[in-house]
Amino acid sequence: MDVQKIIIDTDPGQDDAIAIMMALAAPHLEILGLSTVAGNVPVSQTTANACRIPELAGRPDIPVHAGCAAPLRRTPITAEHVHGRTGMDGPDLPQPELRPQGQHAVDFLIDTIRTHPSGSITVVTLGPMTNLAVALVKAPDIAARIGRVVSMGGAYSECGNISPSAEFNMFADPDAADIVLRRQLPLTLVPLDITHKFLISASRLDRLRALPGRCAQAAAAMLGFSERFDLEKYGWDGAPLHDPCTIGWLLAPDLFAGRTVNVSVEVDSPLMQGATAVDWWQVTDRPRNALFLREVDSAALWEVVLTQLSRLP
Numbered sequence: 001m002d003v004q005k006i007i008i009d010t011d012p013g014q015d016d017a018i019a020i021m022m023a024l025a026a027p028h029l030e031i032l033g034l035s036t037v038a039g040n041v042p043v044s045q046t047t048a049n050a051c052r053i054p055e056l057a058g059r060p061d062i063p064v065h066a067g068c069a070a071p072l073r074r075t076p077i078t079a080e081h082v083h084g085r086t087g088m089d090g091p092d093l094p095q096p097e098l099r100p101q102g103q104h105a106v107d108f109l110i111d112t113i114r115t116h117p118s119g120s121i122t123v124v125t126l127g128p129m130t131n132l133a134v135a136l137v138k139a140p141d142i143a144a145r146i147g148r149v150v151s152m153g154g155a156y157s158e159c160g161n162i163s164p165s166a167e168f169n170m171f172a173d174p175d176a177a178d179i180v181l182r183r184q185l186p187l188t189l190v191p192l193d194i195t196h197k198f199l200i201s202a203s204r205l206d207r208l209r210a211l212p213g214r215c216a217q218a219a220a221a222m223l224g225f226s227e228r229f230d231l232e233k234y235g236w237d238g239a240p241l242h243d244p245c246t247i248g249w250l251l252a253p254d255l256f257a258g259r260t261v262n263v264s265v266e267v268d269s270p271l272m273q274g275a276t277a278v279d280w281w282q283v284t285d286r287p288r289n290a291l292f293l294r295e296v297d298s299a300a301l302w303e304v305v306l307t308q309l310s311r312l313p
Contacts, residue, residue, distance in 0.1 A: 004250065005030045005120055007112060009067070009105070010243075011039025011127030012049035013079075013087055014222035019126055019243040020050075021215050022308040024057045026251055032112055032121070033063040035105035039127035039172055040079045041087035043069040046127070049088050051096035057215050058313050060098050067105025067131040071173035074273075079168060090225035091218040109135040113142040122250070125151040126243040128169050133176035136183055148186040150246050153177065154263060154276035156294065158192035163274065167192050170265055171274030177265045187290040189263060190245045191276070194256065194293050198245055199238030204302050208309070215312035241305075248301045249293065251308070255300050258293035262286035 006029055010016045023029050034054070036047040047066040054062040070076045083089065101108070109131060113121055123146060125132055136143055153169040154177075160166040170177050180187070200223055209220040223241070234240075249256050262279040264286070266272040278292055 003028050003030050004122060005032055005116065006122045006124055006250070007032050007035060007109060009035045009037060009123060009125045009127065009131050010050060011037050011041070011046045012053065013040040013046070013083055013126070013243065014090060014225065015241055015243040016040070016126045017049065017053050017088055017222060018219050018241070018305070019247045020053045021057055021219060021312060022244055022247040022251070022305060024054060024059050024062070025308040025311040026247070029250065031062055033065055033108060035065045035067050035108055035131050037067045037105070037127050037131050038069050038076055039169065040083045042078065043067065045087050047100050048096060049086065051098040051100060052088070052093050055096050055098045056093065056218060064098065064100045065103055065105040065108040066100045068134060071128060071130055072133065072175040074173060074175070077172055084225060088222060090221035090223070093218065105131045106134045106138060110139040110142055113145050114139070118145040119147040121146060122148045122150060124246050124250070125149065125153070126246060128173035129153070129176040129180045130173045133179035136179055143183045143185060146185055148188065149180065150188045150190065150249060152190045152195070152243050152246050154189050154278070155192035156276070156278040156280060156292070158196050160275065161192060165272050166274030167276070170276055174265050174267045174274040177274070178267050181263055181265060181289055184287065184289055188249060189290045189292050190249060191292065194245050194296050195240045195242040197296050198241050198298050198301055199236055200241050201238035204238065207306060211306065211310050213310065213312050216309045219309055244305055245296065245301070248304050252301070252304050255297040255304070256293045257295040258291050260288045260291050262288050263290045263292055
């Protein structure tokens with residue numbers, strides 16, 4: 001299998017951390033860098049967290065670039081109520097020795113996409129799309145050079161998880177999402193419709209805890225912390241695991257099903273801020289701009305997660 005070059009734009013977040021670890025373990029994924037954005041916690045903390053993850057995995061060669069500290073035109077929101085003060089509460093991780101690069105994440109995105117062959121880079125966004133949107137506005141030429149964007153964001157039948165109508169990443173910066181959705185990029189959206197089917201039950205968490213590596217143990221501690229909020233919120237047998245589904249789709253797309261449809265995001269209505277309008281039945285003539293996933297083989301995807309984490313130290 002050919003090696004796929006990826007940039008992960010992220011706001012770690014326990015689930016971001018597990019997604020990044022999965023990508024670090026995948027032999028046919030080459031991470032060109034991590035770009036950080038404000039989201040689950042402020043950008044200073046997401047950047048520190050992004051430095052911890054490759055270091056934990058024995059990959060201090062992965063460059064980290066700090067990015068946008070606020071949404072394009074909204075008041076910043078965070079999710080410490082889910083992820084804890086550090087964003088990656090659970091394990092006791094040391095301060096990282098890895099330091100972020102001097103180049104801003106937006107410029108890193110632009111320069112990296114421009115200097116690699118057209119169509120060769122996949123951008124994976126795990127948080128608000130602020131960095132990618134600013135890059136597309138600052139350098140419109142990169143839109144034609146991006147191979148694919150894979151984003152955790154949006155919802156159709158699952159409505160919202162931060163407001164009654166919106167998923168967190170879309171709600172945090174709907175204007176950025178609107179820019180990305182209007183660029184007609186090759187885009188795969190991994191919405192709550194997928195992640196709310198991918199639940200980490202007690203038995204699945206036990207299997208993760210049984211893995212010997214420090215990365216798997218840290219992942220188990222992170223999930224043990226973050227699940228307490230979602231278990232109380234939803235009352236399900238397990239808490240949903242969001243961001244790893246993006247890497248799961250890159251590694252095993254046959255485990256997912258969806259449809260290429262038009263997706264737009266609400267930017268004007270205070271009540272519906274960040275809600276995604278998904279034209280599932282194609283009742284409008286709006287152009288189809290995203291592969292919107294809605295089904296997943298949850299059991300098989302958990303095997304993918306365990307396989308990847310078992311490869312790490």
